[in-house]
Every structure is written in C-alpha cells, then in structure tokens.
Amino acid sequence: MNLSCIIVEDLQVAANYLRKCCERSGSVEVKGHFINVHDALSFLNENSVDLIFLDVEMPGANGFELLDQIAFSPKVILTTSKKDYAYNAFQYNVSDYLMKPFTYQRFLESLQKIQPSNETISTNNGSDHIYIKADGKLIRLNNDSILYIESMGDYVKFVTHDNKKYITHNTIKNLEEKVNKQDFLKVHRSYIVNLHKIDDMRENMLFIKGNEIPVSKANKADVFKRLNII
Amino acid sequence: MNSQSSDKPFIFNEKIDIQCINDLYGDDYVYIEEVFGTVLTEYKMLAENITSSYTSQNIPALKSAVHKIKPIFGFVGLTIIQQQCQDFEDLCQGASSFDLLANDFNELNDNLIKSKSLIEEEKRKLELFNRQHA
Numbered sequence: 518m519n520l521s522c523i524i525v526e527d528l529q530v531a532a533n534y535l536r537k538c539c540e541r542s543g544s545v546e547v548k549g550h551f552i553n554v555h556d557a558l559s560f561l562n563e564n565s566v567d568l569i570f571l572d573v574e575m576p577g578a579n580g581f582e583l584l585d586q587i588a589f590s591p592k593v594i595l596t597t598s599k600k601d602y603a604y605n606a607f608q609y610n611v612s613d614y615l616m617k618p619f620t621y622q623r624f625l626e627s628l629q630k631i632q633p634s635n636e637t638i639s640t641n642n643g644s645d646h647i648y649i650k651a652d653g654k655l656i657r658l659n660n661d662s663i664l665y666i667e668s669m670g671d672y673v674k675f676v677t678h679d680n681k682k683y684i685t686h687n688t689i690k691n692l693e694e695k696v697n698k699q700d701f702l703k704v705h706r707s708y709i710v711n712l713h714k715i716d717d718m719r720e721n722m723l724f725i726k727g728n729e730i731p732v733s734k735a736n737k738a739d740v741f742k743r744l745n746i747i
Numbered sequence: 748m749n750s751q752s753s754d755k756p757f758i759f760n761e762k763i764d765i766q767c768i769n770d771l772y773g774d775d776y777v778y779i780e781e782v783f784g785t786v787l788t789e790y791k792m793l794a795e796n797i798t799s800s801y802t803s804q805n806i807p808a809l810k811s812a813v814h815k816i817k818p819i820f821g822f823v824g825l826t827i828i829q830q831q832c833q834d835f836e837d838l839c840q841g842a843s844s845f846d847l848l849a850n851d852f853n854e855l856n857d858n859l860i861k862s863k864s865l866i867e868e869e870k871r872k873l874e875l876f877n878r879q880h881a
Contacts (some may be wrong), residue, residue: 528815530785530822534771537778574814598818606835620770 519659520545522568523560525583526596527552527575532704535570535596538624545628556579561587565642567594568631573602584609588735590706592631610668610688610707644697645656649675651683658683664714664725666692676728702743705733712743757876760865763824771822776880780873783866786819790863793819797859801852810839813855820862823869826863831855
C-alpha cells in the first residue's frame with residue numbers, strides 16, 4: 518500500500534464498488550468511508566490521508582465545503598454523476614473526475630494522475646530564493662520578490678512584486694513543503710502567500726498589493742499566529 | 748471484478764446493458780448479486796425522497812432526488828433509465844411551473860417502478876445461479 522484514502526460518498530453501492538477497486542489495486546488503503554461531510558471532517562481533524570474520493574452532492578454540506586475546511590491538502594478525486602463541476606474542480610485543484618459508475622480501468626487511470634509531480638523546483642526550506650522551471654528555462658526568484666503563489670489545477674502561478682506572472686507545473690501541496698516557511702504560509706488550499714507582503718486583512722481576505730487572497734477557515738488560525746499582531 | 752469461473756454465463760434480461768455489467772464486474776456473479784441487493788436496499792429510500800419532493804411540489808428537491816437515484820441504475824446496467832433520470836433533471840432545471848413536469852414525472856415514475864421489479868427479478872435469478880455454481 519502506498520496511498521491512504523477515505524471515501525466520502527452517501528451511496529452505499531458506489532462506496533462498496535470504490536472500496537473494491539482500491540483493494541484490487543493493491544496500492545490504496547481505505548482508512549474510512551463517510552456518508553456526509555460532517556463525519557469526514559471529524560475524521561480529518563484527527564487524521565491525515567493522501568487522497569479523498571469525494572462525492573459532491575450529499576445531504577447537508579456538499580463535497581467542496583469539506584475541501585474548504587480541511588487544514589491540509591490531500592489529492593482529491595471527485596466521484597459524481599454530474600458533469601457540471603468542472604469549474605469548481607479546477608478551483609479546488611481536483612486531480613480527476615470519475616463519473617459513476619466507472620470501470621476499474623478508468624479508476625487506475627485516475628490513480629496514475631495523482632503521482633507526485635517532479636517538475637518544478639530546486640530549493641531548500643531555509644533558502645532566500647527558489648528556482649522554477651518556466652518558459653523553457655530555470656528562473657531564479659528571490660523569496661522577497663514573490664507576492665503569492667496561486668493554484669491553477671495541475672499548474673501554479675507565481676506572482677511577483679513587479680506584477681510578473683510565472684506559470685509552472687506543480688501543486689500547492691508540493692510547494693508548501695519546499696518553500697521557506699519563515700517567509701511563506703499556505704492560507705487556502707489554492708494559495709501560498711509571502712507573509713512579509715501582506716498589506717491588510719479583512720474578515721476572510723488578505724490583500725497584497727491590490728490582490729485579494731481568500732483565507733480558508735481551516736488556515737485562519739495559522740495566519741493569525743504568524744502575523745505580528747500587537 | 749474478480750474472475751469467477753463458471754461453465755455457463757448468466758443470461759441477463761435484455762433490458763440490462765451486458766457490456767456495462769461486464770466492464771464493471773467481469774463475470775464475478777457473486778459480487779454482481781451483492782450489487783443488485785445493495786441497489787434494491789438503496790432504491791427504497793431514494794424513491795421515497797422522489798415521491799415526497801413531488802408531493803410537496805418542490806422542483807429543486809425533486810431534481811436533487813432524481814439526481815441521487817440516477818447512478819444506482821448504472822451499477823446494474825440499466826443505462827436507459829439512468830439517461831431518463833438525467834433528462835428529467837434537465838427538464839427540472841428549466842421548468843418554470845410544476846404542472847409542466849407532471850406528464851414526464853409520471854412516465855419516469857412508472858419506469859422507476861418497472862426497473863425496481865426488473866432488478867428484483869434479476870437478483871432472484873442471480874441467487875439461484877450462484878447457488879447452482881457454488
């Protein structure tokens with residue numbers, strides 16, 4: 518087993534089938550099955566997993582609300598019977614989208630999509646700069662020049678103080694581990710910000726040189742801890 | 748999903764998409780029987796939600812209830828009723844008045860009931876088949 522997962526799905530037949538696919542693959546361990554967001558969230562507050570198989574329409578809160586509230590960034594594969602979630606899926610950096618019922622072959626293709634990316638970056642946590650692969654070359658970005666990093670599905674966008682944007686193949690989850698934690702903080706599953714560049718904060722939004730950055734409920738306490746509030 | 752050798756393949760009702768069943772489960776008839784049983788259990792509650800939302804004339808709730816029951820038919824190869832559910836969802840999306848849905852709802856509801864009977868019958872046949880091939 519090299520991946521741990523949970524299944525968030527209120528249809529028993531779909532959850533059973535998915536569990537069987539995981540078992541058959543030999544590479545995904547199912548840590549739990551939850552029929553609503555509330556129960557899944559309780560589990561995820563105490564436990565971490567690599568992957569969530571997530572239905573969208575469930576009683577009570579929908580699947581995307583779960584993603585808003587968890588404090589870490591697992592891979593997410595949507596399992597749904599509706600085709601209308603493409604925009605949300607993009608916004609939430611969802612790895613894949615399985616239409617129920619799906620074949621085992623399709624399930625395996627989905628797993629292949631969540632292999633970790635090695636495309637980007639050369640750095641270490643204490644460094645004052647990073648190198649990114651963009652525009653066919655390695656580009657050095659000083660930490661001080663980066664305002665924030667935004668998820669764009671399988672890519673991320675680095676926005677710098679001179680309003681340049683560099684797009685590279687990577688994920689916020691991967692970058693969170695690679696950037697200098699003294700300078701950067703993940704404030705939302707789609708955003709990492711340079712803490713030294715924050716101009717102000719209003720409710721659940723950060724403002725950096727005119728850019729509005731959402732702060733998720735799950736990350737808000739961390740943001741407050743890291744700001745030098747008098 | 749896991750191969751089960753059997754001398755003679757199970758013959759499904761012609762309304763069931765055999766290719767779909769085969770793609771999902773191969774010839775694992777024990778598991779297929781389990782799937783049909785689970786679908787029947789879930790059908791009851793999901794169909795009740797449809798009835799209650801129709802009775803209360805709540806279009807968004809009706810659309811949601813039909814959306815929810817839709818995939819269970821896919822798991823038993825009833826792809827036509829699955830598509831009918833999708834079509835009804837689309838109809839609800841654009842419906843300005845509840846009265847406009849009545850005819851389509853009655854047709855869908857009849858087909859849901861017929862589908863349930865068909866799943867029950869196939870479940871019985873699968874039980875017998877699996878007993879004979881145990």
